[in-house]
Amino acid sequence: MRAHTSPEEPSALEAPPDFSLEQTPSRGQTSLGYVNQADLTALLAAFCFFLSAIEYMLPKPLPFMRIGIANLPILLAVDILPFKWFMVLAATKVVGMSIVSGTLFSYVALFSLCGTMIAAIAMQTTRKLGKGAISLIGVSISGAMASNTIQMLMARYVIFGEAAWLIAPLFLTTGLITGTLMGFFAEFFAENSHWYASARGISNARFINNQKNSEVGERLIVSELATEDNNSDKKSIDNSGKTAENKASMRKSIQNQARIARRERYEKYMEPWIAAVLGAAIAIFFLLQKGIVLKLLYLILFVFWTWISGKRFSLISTFAVIAGIILANLLIPSGRVLFKIGPFVITEFALIDGFSKALTFEGLMYLSKAAIMSGLRFPGRFGAIIAQAFRYYDHIIEYRGKIHPKTIVQDIDNLLQTMSIDIDRKTQD
Amino acid sequence: MKLASRVHVRFLDILIFALAALLVVGTAFLVLDRQSGTRYVEMTGEKGEFIAPLNKDADYEISGPLGMTSVHIHDGKASITESPCNNKLCVLAGAISEPNQWIACLPNKVFVRITSSGNSKDVGGVDASAY
Numbered sequence: 001m002r003a004h005t006s007p008e009e010p011s012a013l014e015a016p017p018d019f020s021l022e023q024t025p026s027r028g029q030t031s032l033g034y035v036n037q038a039d040l041t042a043l044l045a046a047f048c049f050f051l052s053a054i055e056y057m058l059p060k061p062l063p064f065m066r067i068g069i070a071n072l073p074i075l076l077a078v079d080i081l082p083f084k085w086f087m088v089l090a091a092t093k094v095v096g097m098s099i100v101s102g103t104l105f106s107y108v109a110l111f112s113l114c115g116t117m118i119a120a121i122a123m124q125t126t127r128k129l130g131k132g133a134i135s136l137i138g139v140s141i142s143g144a145m146a147s148n149t150i151q152m153l154m155a156r157y158v159i160f161g162e163a164a165w166l167i168a169p170l171f172l173t174t175g176l177i178t179g180t181l182m183g184f185f186a187e188f189f190a191e192n193s194h195w196y197a198s199a200r201g202i203s204n205a206r207f208i209n210n211q212k213n214s215e216v217g218e219r220l221i222v223s224e225l226a227t228e229d230n231n232s233d234k235k236s237i238d239n240s241g242k243t244a245e246n247k248a249s250m251r252k253s254i255q256n257q258a259r260i261a262r263r264e265r266y267e268k269y270m271e272p273w274i275a276a277v278l279g280a281a282i283a284i285f286f287l288l289q290k291g292i293v294l295k296l297l298y299l300i301l302f303v304f305w306t307w308i309s310g311k312r313f314s315l316i317s318t319f320a321v322i323a324g325i326i327l328a329n330l331l332i333p334s335g336r337v338l339f340k341i342g343p344f345v346i347t348e349f350a351l352i353d354g355f356s357k358a359l360t361f362e363g364l365m366y367l368s369k370a371a372i373m374s375g376l377r378f379p380g381r382f383g384a385i386i387a388q389a390f391r392y393y394d395h396i397i398e399y400r401g402k403i404h405p406k407t408i409v410q411d412i413d414n415l416l417q418t419m420s421i422d423i424d425r426k427t428q429d
Numbered sequence: 430m431k432l433a434s435r436v437h438v439r440f441l442d443i444l445i446f447a448l449a450a451l452l453v454v455g456t457a458f459l460v461l462d463r464q465s466g467t468r469y470v471e472m473t474g475e476k477g478e479f480i481a482p483l484n485k486d487a488d489y490e491i492s493g494p495l496g497m498t499s500v501h502i503h504d505g506k507a508s509i510t511e512s513p514c515n516n517k518l519c520v521l522a523g524a525i526s527e528p529n530q531w532i533a534c535l536p537n538k539v540f541v542r543i544t545s546s547g548n549s550k551d552v553g554g555v556d557a558s559a560y
Contacts, residue, residue: 130441138442145449162482166464169457176449187436333469334485337478347480 037085039423040199042385044073044081045092046392047416052097053397068144068178070097074120075140075186078127080199088385090120096386098368099376102311104276105283105368107361111154115147122146136190137183144179148172159357163331192409195416263310270309272376279371286363292352295359302366309370318365322358329354395419466545468528470507472500473540483507483526483543493537500541512537 052070070093077089094113098104103112123143126134148171156164190196286298306313335349377387396419403411468483474491481487481502489500496513506524512534519534528545 126441126445130439133439134441134445135437135439137436137438138445141442141445141449145452149452165460168460169453172453172456176446176453179449180446183442184436191436332467332482333480334482334487335479337480345480349481 037081038381038385039388041077041081041085041089041092042388043392043416043419043423044077044089045096045385045389046396046419047073048089048093049096049100049389049393050396052100068182071116071119071140071143071182072186072189074116075123075136075143075182076190076196078123078136078139079190080196083124086124087117087120088382090116091382092386092389095378096389099372099374099386102369102372102374103365104372105279106364107158108365109368111151114154115151118150119143119147135183136186137180140183140186141176141179144175144182145172148175159325159361160328161332161353161357163328166328166331189409189412193413193416195413195420198417198420259310259312261310262308266309267373267375270373272373275309275371275373276376279367282371283364283367286367287360292356292359295356295363299359299363299366302363302370305370306366309373311369313366313369318362322355322362325358325361326351326354329357392419392423395422468505468526469544470500470502471542471544473542474498475538491539491541493534493539495537498534498537498539507541507543508532509534509539509541512539 048070051072055067055069074086074090074093077086081089091113094109094116095104098109098112101108103109120143122145123139126142127139130138152164152168152171155167156162160167286295289295289298303313303315303318330344330346330350333345333347333350334353335347335351338346338348338351340346377383396415399415399418403415470481470483472479472481472489472491475493479489479491481489483502483505485502486504487502489502490497491500492498493513497511498509498513498519499511501508501510506526508524509519509522509532512519514534514536516536519532519539522532525532525541525543528543531540531542533540
């Protein structure tokens with residue numbers, strides 16, 4: 001697994017394997033001390049974005065199942081950040097990732113927000129109550145279970161209806177397993193990371209924060225955001241260059257370039273905040289629609305808008321999601337019996353209700369994709385932190401050190417230390 | 430860099446894991462139980478069949494040769510509240526909620542019956558033999 005985009009090039013700046021804080025000249029031990037809570041929060045959030053990009057590339061057994069490695073920084077933050085900043089980190093992670101994936105206005109973001117915030121509260125609570133008798137393993141399990149339980153309840157009441165209970169045991173089991181594994185990894189990392197040790201040190205030095213906190217708002221630097229989307233664009237172009245004889249991939253590459261051209265044109269003429277405000281207004285109208293035909297028309301319009309925006313989308317997966325939601329709703333028959341397939345009864349009300357929910361779900365998804373541009377920035381201090389997290393994310397993906405599965409703990413530690421020193425250097429300049 | 434070889438699992442970690450596992454198993458049983466015990470109201474009229482879950486309040490209008498028969502599902506019970514027949518026996522029959530209980534409006538050819546999904550454990554028993 002490589003953390004940067006140009007694997008061929010020998011990386012001159014690659015961190016030596018035994019790179020550690022003690023060996024960093026002059027700034028050494030004190031360097032992390034200059035990092036304030038806001039910076040640290042933004043760095044951890046950026047690390048969440050990075051891990052979620054990695055997770056995005058890993059295969060998933062089922063569409064809704066994720067390992068949740070993006071939660072690792074939050075888990076580590078339990079002992080690093082004070083409660084307020086810990087909650088800011090959780091919120092930054094959700095909002096930032098929703099901007100990167102363009103799901104901010106969709107149910108996915110709502111699910112993610114509720115799940116993450118509840119998990120954050122559960123993790124803090126178990127940590128506070130457990131004190132020395134609990135490690136990050138228990139903290140992680142409580143977070144994962146809290147998150148999956150709330151998402152389960154939301155799935156029941158918002159999308160799938162009664163049938164949601166059917167996947168509840170599977171969903172909760174996944175949460176338990178991944179939560180336990182993440183806990184073990186986090187605990188192992190915490191035991192071995194120099195960065196973590198230094199970061200825990202600063203959380204006590206509150207006086208430094210007070211001095212530095214006010215700067216964050218002013219240091220808002222808008223950087224070109226490298227989204228997941230952009231990364232995979234580059235990748236697919238590279239690949240098609242190597243296998244030029246493959247006609248299918250050639251065509252795909254041409255389509256991709258056309259899409260990128262559309263995206264550039266869209267970004268040239270559309271201001272991110274205008275698109276977002278427009279999207280939010282239309283989302284309210286859309287949610288008030290009851291008629292199924294109107295909803296369908298809206299969806300088609302949103303798909304067209306997404307096409308214009310040059311965002312990546314897949315109609316096949318849209319159909320699959322719609323079919324899945326309808327099927328789940330049909331499991332609990334309701335209304336006039338239309339026809340029967342074996343023991344399976346197709347009922348009118350369940351069908352219409354399921355279709356309506358599916359249209360709402362996918363409609364918001366497309367609307368969100370089209371309306372949330374990656375250049376979107378929020379005002380205020382929270383917005384500044386998100387912007388900064390994006391900036392750090394750019395740094396992380398430009399990082400020349402490598403991340404190998406075998407030495408993952410040291411590699412991540414090196415990455416975080418390098419980042420912290422970088423931040424520190426910039427803060428002092 | 431030398432790595433610490435082991436992770437220390439604490440007492441509360443094990444307790445939380447056990448509680449979480451209990452939650453998972455509990456949910457699994459609850460789901461199985463709900464599934465096997467879900468009751469439905471089956472309403473058959475002249476123009477086809479309707480099915481509705483008994484645990485969700487709803488009103489249905491079932492058409493027959495005389496007109497509309499109103500079925501009212503409320504509080505886990507189903508009853509006929511209005512029917513265009515002369516004797517109103519169906520309205521007088523009251524509410525039903527147990528599997529295999531039924532109400533019929535013979536003049537309007539409307540038949541209302543409670544069914545249970547999954548296994549037939551619920552079927553029979555005291556209520557069935559009481560008929």
